[in-house]
Amino acid sequence: MCFTSKVRIAPSSQPIAPSTGAGELLQLLRDQTPRTRAELAKLTGLARSTVGARVDALLASGLLAPSGEAASTGGRPPVRFAFNPEARVVVGADLGATHGRIALTDLAGRPLCELGEDVAITDGPGTVLDWVTSTTSRMLDMTGRTTHDLIGVGIGVPGPVEHSSGRPKRPPIMPGWDNYDVPAHVGRVFDVPVLVDNDVNIMALGEHAVAHPDVEHLLFVKVATGIGAGIISGGRLHRGAVGAAGDLGHVAAPHAPEVLCSCGNLGCLEAVASGPAIMRALAEIGISASSNADIVDLVRGGNIPAAHAVRQAGRTIGEVLATCVSLLNPSVIVIGGSLAQAGESLIAGVREVVYGRSLPLATSDLQIVAATTGVQAGVIGAATMVIQHALAADRVDLAIAAQSAS
Amino acid sequence: MCFTSKVRIAPSSQPIAPSTGAGELLQLLRDQTPRTRAELAKLTGLARSTVGARVDALLASGLLAPSGEAASTGGRPPVRFAFNPEARVVVGADLGATHGRIALTDLAGRPLCELGEDVAITDGPGTVLDWVTSTTSRMLDMTGRTTHDLIGVGIGVPGPVEHSSGRPKRPPIMPGWDNYDVPAHVGRVFDVPVLVDNDVNIMALGEHAVAHPDVEHLLFVKVATGIGAGIISGGRLHRGAVGAAGDLGHVAAPHAPEVLCSCGNLGCLEAVASGPAIMRALAEIGISASSNADIVDLVRGGNIPAAHAVRQAGRTIGEVLATCVSLLNPSVIVIGGSLAQAGESLIAGVREVVYGRSLPLATSDLQIVAATTGVQAGVIGAATMVIQHALAADRVDLAIAAQSAS
Structure with a gap:
């Protein structure tokens, strides 16, 4: 689906004097x-x-x-x-384990053109990033824009990223990507800033921008094959010292069985409350589910043991989120990710424990809600990340000075 | 100890035209x-x-x-x-359960005059806040300043506070203070902004300002009769939606016994790893300690069971801090409060679990250190809170406009 812009951009080749301010x-x-x-x-x-x-x-x-x-x-x-x-466009790309999604948006983060395709992150950075650049070129053509209109590319990937360098850091499900210079690869095709972050952070930015723009303190939690969080503190994404903030998947879940996790520790939240953990619990009672979508279908179809397992996962996630609520005191927790589509079962489990476990002051105005932007959250968030960066006052000055010199 | 300023302030009565900017x-x-x-x-x-x-x-x-x-x-x-x-002065007051401390500082947060006294928070807001205002008046006299030089009062109290209104909210150890209008009381004597926050937040501000001014992401943890945290995110204090952020005392401690807590929940961190919890553990093996200072003395005197109990408390605190590290990815954790004076036992326990439990990326550059500002952290932090508020650009404009109108 592509929407060409109705407003023509001003010609941008006219030389002007450099200007600060x-x-x-x-x-x-x-x-x-x-x-x-x-x-x-x-x-x-x-x-x-x-x-x-x-x-x-x-x-x-x-x-x-x-x-x-x-x-x-x-x-x-x-x-x-x-x-x-409408003066410029940006690209937001959301790369998942097996699926990629790209949007070309205006400077308000509104998609002009959007596309999803099956792309395996395990194909490695060369293949996947070439898909990003070739799709971007096609989208520019389709919307009548040129590379001169593009002011930046934002990319989300399913693993930890050092945001300052744009390099993934020991990502467990991204073979070949460890320490790969993502901005340099994309920069060979498009000479614009390329910002990279993990998928949960960009989903948090997208959900915040679209559904809760005025909320100062928000926690976005993705529940899918992995579990992670994106933190909005004082209206801004909190990335932490090395960009590792929000990694809830490997915290110890209180009162949960000491299941061995892929990280080598015992009793991690991801090992007991993620999609694969729910599949294992269902398999033990003879119910077959081989994907997160299967779990969602079972719950929506009225399968009571599946609803029970999802609700129990919600309670376990709630134990960890109760600690997050005491620590961060957000006013909104948004539950997203593919398992959030299982309806109220997951969120009801979360609410049950968070409201029971946290101090009354911290939950007095707390809302726990389902994500509303769905599959768009990632691409809009990736675009938002680039817009916030590109429209910062000093960068606008630099861009204007460069334009006048060209 | 009082130090009179060597630089005379400019006369401030001269009328000038109102000015924005x-x-x-x-x-x-x-x-x-x-x-x-x-x-x-x-x-x-x-x-x-x-x-x-x-x-x-x-x-x-x-x-x-x-x-x-x-x-x-x-x-x-x-x-x-x-x-x-040196143009103006501010007051920072740190009110503990049984002890109060006040400093008069310049606009760089340097104490000109400082005083500690036994003051019981249980005497109620009238008595305690009158002590704050009368001590402030004496300090202004002693340093040759007047109320015209005072631009604000910052107060830390040992309980939750709604920062926007300056009212304590259901503070468990502060009878008579619930919802009390602290700024109005102090404002009857000094017509200046009065900012109130909980004691841990002001300690975090003080420790950050003095010992780690360039650190973007810092977690300050107070371990004493209660346990709490102050969060510096992106260089600023993260207070959360209603000012309740950092309340670690009542989160569930993983792997800890289900001891009944004063809040009514089971297994809270404060119920199993605070000063009173350590005293109970020592009493069970026949060792008498009736205050946090007793515990510190025992450990410093080489009492091995006491050192063991403090280290075990450190491990339990470390379990919760491991979750905080995964969530926030700070580059520095500062351990303060009276039990931090027990030397390395407490911090060693914290380090052992945090480094063992957190993901490698989040701990790669993490430092876990003892607080260095000691009893001064609170008063300097309370003063810092006021200075940050008063010297914000728009408030300086207002102050200058008001001055010219007077």
């Missing part, structure tokens, strides 16, 4: 309120000539566009300007 | 680098006249002071200006 002005205008030059000068305390130069630079870049006229106070009415999210 | 200029200058008006205009892109007006307003407020001259390019050499931390 245009980025800061753009931050003000990202609230979507159109303003005149005079209003901007008053708001910022900047000299009228400075505002004029910065507005001109942003107009030339296309990031700002005229947006109607203000009331005249005599003479020609002054023009209002507003942020133009 | 001076606060923003001050942020730039808080890096302590002296700059000329021309350098500030170049750095900000502001009009020379705007910079001049803002510098004048900050000079009149005393927050900026002349700081030498730049090299002359012909004619009179231009004056450089720098942030003047």
